[in-house]
Amino acid sequence: MTTGALVMTEHHIGRLTPSRAGYHVATAVLGIVVIAALAAPLVVPSSPDALDLAARRAAPSLSHWFGTDELGRDVLTRVLYGARISLAIGVLSAVISVALGSVVGAVGGFVGDWVDAAFMRITDAMLAIPRLPFLMIAAAILQPSVPMLIALVGVAGWMETARIVRAEVLSLAERGFVEAARATGVSSARILLAHILPNVLGIIAVSATLAVGRGILLESALSFFGVGVQPPAASWGNMLYQAQTALSSEPWLAIFPGAAIFVTVLCVNVVGEQLAVQGDGR
Amino acid sequence: MSILRRVAQAIPLLLIISILVFALLHAAPGGPLAIYLENPNVRPEDIERLKRSLGLDRSLPVQYMAWLRGFVTGDWGYSFADGRPVLTRMAERVPATLELIAASLIIAGVAAVPTGVLAAVRRRSMFDRAVTTLSLAGISLPIFWFGLLLQLLFAVSLGWLPSAGRTSMLGGDLADRLRHLVLPAIVLATVHAAVWARYLRSSMVTVLAQRFILAAHGKGVPPRAVFFRHALRNALLPFVTIVLLDAAIMVSGAVVTESVFAWPGLGGLFTEALARRDYTVLMAFLMVSSVTVIVLNLVADLSYRFLDPRVRA
Secondary structure (H helix, E strand, O other): OOOOOOOOOHHHOOOOOOOHHHHHHHHHHHHHHHHHHHOHHHHOOOOOOOOOHHHOOOOOOOOOOOOEOOOOOEHHHHHHHHHHHHHHHHHHHHHHHHHHHHHHHHHHHHHOHHHHHHHHHHHHHHHHOOHHHHHHHHHHHHOOOHHHHHHHHHHOOOHHHHHHHHHHHHHHHOOHHHHHHHHOOOOHHHHHHHHHHHHHHHHHHHHHHHHHHHHHHHHHHHHHOOOOOOOOOOOHHHHHHHHHHHOOOOOHHHHHHHHHHHHHHHHHHHHHHHHHHHHHOO | OHHHHHHHHHHHHHHHHHHHHHHHHHHOOOHHHHHHHOOOOOOHHHHHHHHHHHOOOOOHHHHHHHHHHHHHOOOOOEOOOOOOEHHHHHHOOHHHHHHHHHHHHHHHHHHHHHHHHHHHHOOOOHHHHHHHHHHHHHHHOOHHHHHHHHHHHHHHHOOOOOOOOOOOOOOOOHHHHHHHHHHHHHHHHHHHHHHHHHHHHHHHHHHHOOHHHHHHHHOOOOHHHHHHHHHHHHHHHHHHHHHHHHHHHHHHHHHHHHHHOOOOOHHHHHHHHHHOOOHHHHHHHHHHHHHHHHHHHHHHHHHHHHHOHHHHO
8 A cells, every 4th residue: 555546456466476387388378279269260170150950069079079059069169269259359458458558657657747646546436446347337338349349348457557657657757867868858758758668668568468368357257248249259258158058958068168268367367477577577 | 634635535536436437327328218218118208208307408517416416315216127216226235245245255364364374484385386376376267157167066066055046945044045155155255365365475475574573583582473473463464455455346246256146136236237228227336336445445545554553654
């Protein structure tokens, strides 16, 4: 509570040091997930909407590794194609969040005064509004397409980045090299862009990684409640939404898409931790 | 003085939040009347009359002021679903949510405090690594999926615990209620337990590295006393504030948990209202949960000042 912030976030919470091995495993797994998603047509033979009416509600087997759903669609295929949408929403929403947050944080921290005060109060207010319920209502109202969903999740996630970028800019602005630049007549805009910004990039990268994990979780939650990605398109979240009704008879419908979310987000978070530790030099 | 200032700081926050929530309500197609627009039995002239009687023909700032006054005085409008006052509908759901949150706080505390502290004491041990990994896993869990898995395992496969609801149809005694409470409380507690273990570990590591710990050892205080009286006490101070903050976050976290386990609390009301596009209920929930966050943040901040004399100065 020494930051003067009115609403606390995950960034106030101490970091742990994951092992190097964990980091390498996480990177490898993420690489495999991304490549498998991009190369889905090469990895699995059929299309995600292909029906195998002879093998409806089939348990996992050699011909259908993850089983099939009530229409006989292959779950592995849908998990891979769903990865494209889920990862795209995670990554692209993170780009929006981090871009917005960096601008708000950098401008607020650098300009200071009432601009900073106003920005920070808005940041606090946005942080206090529970993110998932807010997004669920917005998505129910807008009935968003995938690009719209990306924008929504992105716009709802800039506050954490704004806060840490602002704190970093504030501390950098008092350092000698910034004062030196100012003394030699470098313009404010140039000081911010050429001298301060490069030093904030590490922190922005950590923030972006965490935002990717959060974005994937938010997409899956929205789709799980039926207000995110709409069927027949597959996303990890809406596969779980459809799995709920047959949980006891066809548990594989729930187990595999959820495991995909969990493993991916865990790997993203492990990578984020490692980036943070490296950046801290601790 | 500084306490008054801190309280005063919360007011603009609440105003910004109320403006955002109001804007969201009016972004809905048809605004607060959306539900009537879809009803073929409601004629256009009825809509006009409703608009006038609800004041929706006035300018937005005027409407906002009226809405805000209503919210502050407990007039939260009526639920589209059953026509009852929103305040009444929400009030009857509060006990179930409080019960769930209280149970989750206890479970998270019991799980996180000993593990976090022990991980700090046995830093870089196997145990520490396991706690590190588990807590990262805890934050990465999609909690609705975790809920489904627990249902599958403990309700469907093993049949040990009920999968949904707050009581059995005929039951309702203490044992029955506890059995219903276990799974949702664990699901809601997991993420927080993970965060708390992380927090306590790092807080304890920081405290243990400080000079007064060395000084205490040096002047011959028994290790046990150093640990409990000097280290743990200082590490737990900031932890109290985290617990308060997370209690507020649990109100909205309960949306997912209560939906998966059909728990009849505020979160369950929220998802019911979402399915029916019952906007007055949705907005009231958003306001209540945001205000809870602001208020508990304030309480956390003030209690920290109270508990830690160094901050009071």
